[in-house]
Amino acid sequence: MSRHLSDTVEDYLKVIYNLSVESNRVSTGQIAEVLKVSPASVTDMVQRLAGEQPPLLDYLKHQGVALTEEGRKAALETIRHHRLLELFLHEILGYSWDQVYAEADRLEHVISEEFEERVAAVLGDPQRGLHGKPIPSRSLEMPDQNTCYLQDLRPDQRGIIHSVNDDDPGFLRFLESKGLIPGVEFAVIDFSPYDDNLRLKIKDKEQEIVLGTSVTAQVQVELKG
């Protein structure tokens, strides 16, 4: 079915997918920043990908890009690889949850469909990754998650940690030390205006914790009740 895409192209599509969750069209500047390449390189690349047959991107000069259905499928394939690999590295090879990202990020471009299938089977066809994010299905359907960011909650609301960003090992170790792990229940105790800090009570933990937006904007939660 799918023609071969280079590692680089897969990275572009993945980044565009992730940025698309927030805004409909994605600017070349945003992509450049995430991929740490120059804006000029991005313009070049998105023009190429928009010109492919069939096109992977929809591109309008000075108005950013959006994934085509083709591009979306390719991005989800890579994301499925990544999330299956993270789980695999943890479950089978004993990697810690802050270690898996870098390894999965290289392997995701290289494994075959066969490898993907076998890993999925060994893991029992998991629906969620090691950091809580949904894993696209074999047929590349992304289950829609009913979540919001922790930063949007206010006192007296209760929730469950749904998922966290996986790409910063230091941040992940911080989350672990605070007990902010997917599946954990918590309640918002206090909200502090101006700095937008949140005070949380985590289930089965004595000590309450206070978190700034640089944390609460990176954690997705499921509302309870």
Place this chain on the structure above:
Amino acid sequence: MSRHLSDTVEDYLKVIYNLSVESNRVSTGQIAEVLKVSPASVTDMVQRLAGEQPPLLDYLKHQGVALTEEGRKAALETIRHHRLLELFLHEILGYSWDQVYAEADRLEHVISEEFEERVAAVLGDPQRGLHGKPIPSRSLEMPDQNTCYLQDLRPDQRGIIHSVNDDDPGFLRFLESKGLIPGVEFAVIDFSPYDDNLRLKIKDKEQEIVLGTSVTAQVQVELKG
């Protein structure tokens, strides 16, 4: 310790290592044939690798190349990756022995030292690969094997299948169907001149088998007694 080498460079070094086992210096033409690139490309590349600091190859115009110690270490690193991966794909993910080569050949360039260590640990630090070839040690020592090619044996000699080439799935399925698997004992019954066919009796098998040189030149054995 080691600077980063591209997948392509690792492939060149691996191929040169394998060809070096037979002849001391390796010709650009041989390399071109194995890698399926033009001889001109090989000349280009070997000149580059001989010019690196420190050099990975020793190159003399029109006289072929040899690996430097630096190049040999790099080749062994890749070979270690490959053989550990093949075993891993078989033992942990259930790949058959004719399926592992292609997957390992892509993954070998991408896995980290961490991955290598963990896989080696899970497999119990194996000394031999799935097809019998020795696995270079962590410190990149290649155990020297006391073997010869099956084609060099004559009637009444007995041996054990030591190792077989891993790169052709069809050939591997053929070997399996004949019971020619590393560790299996056999005796040479007959040698036929002109075509150099060998007749073998395989231990615990009723039927004797006759093999041509296109098979016997691809199988390494350990002499017994």
Place this chain on the structure above:
DNA sequence: CAAATTATTTAGATTAGTCTAAAATAAAAT
């Protein structure tokens, strides 16, 4: 040992992905 054949190397070109610097466009601010 010279001629013919074969192998290797050089020269010049191509593609993917990147860069910097300059030009063009869009957005923000006076």
Place this chain on the structure above:
DNA sequence: ATTTTATTTTAGACTAATCTAAATAATTTG
């Protein structure tokens, strides 16, 4: 509604890895 600022695009150039065609060196053969 202009000017300023910020973003995006174009233009031109670089590197790694490859190619084909032509030139050169080595080897084989008569």
